[in-house]
Amino acid sequence: MTAHPGLAWLDDTAAARRAAGLHREPVARTSGSAIVDLASNDYLGLIRHPEVLAGATAALRRWGGGSTGSRLVTGTTTEHELLERELAEFTGAESGLVFSSGYAANLGAVTALSGRDALVVSDAGSHASLVDACRLSRARVVVTPHNEVDAVAAALAARTEPRALVLTDSVFSTDGDLAPLRALHRVCRAHGAFLLVDEAHGVGVRGAGGRGLVHEVGLAGEPDLIVTATLSKSLASQGGVVLADGRIREHLVDTARTFIFDTGLAPAAVGAARGALKVLRAExxxxxxxxxxxxxxxxxxxxxxxxxxxxxxxxxxxxxxxxxxxxxxxxxxxxxxxxxxxxxxxxxxxxxxxxxxxxxxxxxxxxxxxxxxxxxxxx
Missing domain, CATH: 3.90.1150.10 (Aspartate Aminotransferase, domain 1)
Structure with missing residues (x-):
């Protein structure tokens, strides 16, 4: 096949990536492999737990292979609603809203809670999903040095926008260090800003029984704090959730594009996450x-x-x-x-x-x- 001249730049950039040691290639796992896995995010070791498999199987048999549509059309099942209530209760939040992925949860929450009349302040170590959410937010974005609370305070103090949203991971995914959540929340409250905390690597690991770092530091249920999390790590499934005040949930249902326009999370994934949460509660x-x-x-x-x-x-x-x-x-x-x-x-x-x-x-x-x-x- 003759190469199209318009694709030559792809060859050039691919060659540069290979020379720099930055080429990536998916490697298929082998079922039942004896290899010791220190690469996955299956922190609790639940990916093949009987309760997880039973939850997924029961939901699959009852609801079928997919959710059939957006959460606002046909994509919400009673399984979704039960998981939202259970996750909110477990983490100490008022309400929960399940998305198709943790990435979608972050994109949906940040873009719906910001906009052209808002300032978004993001930690330099924030996950890529929060970085992309900043880019899509249409807000003015300030990226502050990693875990520097004074820099966050300075950005908030200098703002002219009527609203502000501060973003951070609770547990940072590459270094594994923790965010100073209490100090960040104090600064946010002093300046009338909301704090959004991505607990992807916190739920299941930090806090009493794995309730997360937000719960551990005593901030669970605060009305000016939003928690996002994924179901694909400690909860041995896939999907994401936003845990927040009920008014924030209502706002996201009406305005979060990754909720309105995306197909709902497959029921089997919801059932698996409920099974994992059941195990975590018991153990x-x-x-x-x-x-x-x-x-x-x-x-x-x-x-x-x-x-x-x-x-x-x-x-x-x-x-x-x-x-x-x-x-x-x-x-x-x-x-x-x-x-x-x-x-x-x-x-x-x-x-x-x-x-x-x-x-x-x-x-x-x-x-x-x-x-x-x-x-x-x-x-």
Whole structure:
């Protein structure tokens, strides 16, 4: 086939990415593989739990393979409504609204709560979904240095817009560190701003029984605080949710484009998330086990124990991190490899994620493999 001249730029940019060690390619998982998984976000180890599978199967049999339409047309089932109530009760929020993904939840919430007459202040470490939400918000956007509360306060104090929204992750996805939520909320309240906290990596890990960092620091249910979360990590499914004051939920139903125009979350995914939440309620010790396993992984890799499930081992250049991750996988340990633009230049890394159900044998293999691989990477 003759190459189209208009596509030549794709070849050039692809070659540049490969030369920089930034080429990406999906790798299919093998069902039943014996590999030790330190790359997924299945923090509680529930992805194949009987309650999760039973919840998904029951919803699938009752409602079918898809939700058939937008949540405002035919895409809402009683299963969706039950999950929203259960998640709100679990996290201490007044109400919940389920979206088709955590990404969609962030896009929907930020764009619906901002606009041309608003200021949006976002932490430099915020997840890509919040970054994209800023771009779509039509608001004036100020990006503040990571976890610098004084910079947030200065941006809010200097604003001329009538409304303001401050964005942050609770647990940051690449370094695994925590946001100073109490201080951020105090600043927001002092300046009449709303605080939106993405709890994607907090729910199931932080707080009493995994209720999240917002709950842990005593801010659950505050009317000027919005929580977003995903169902695809600790809750072993997929989808997203916004947890907030009932008036905010009503506003999102009327105005959030990713709610109005997107097909509703498949019932089987809703059922799976409800099953995972049921297990977490019955076995709250799973949340503490995640942090214990993260401490084990930190000891093995020689980094400081994180306050989350994320263990980040910075290696520097993209190709070094990529080669190290491949050597781990070849020896039976799957680790994440984070390179730009996921992380800043010069900080490519192995990203290990702890799971509550990692066994002693798993950790022994991880210790053997990572000790050897990291010695070679640092040589």
């Amino acid at each position: 709250p010790e799973r949340a503490a086990a995640v942090l214990d396993r993260a401490a084990d992984l930190a000891r093995i890799t020689g980094v400081v124990a994180p306050p989350s499930a994320v263990v980040s081992v910075v290696l520097g250049e993209p190709q070094v991190a990529l080669d190290a991750s491949r050597r781990c996988r070849d020896r039976g340990v799957h680790v994440g490899c984070f390179r730009p633009p996921s992380v800043p230049a010069g900080t490519s890394r192995l990203r290990l994620t702890a799971r509550a159900n990692l066994t002693g044998d798993d950790l022994a293999l991880v210790d053997e493999v990572l000790t050897d691989v990291l010695a070679g990477a640092h040589a």
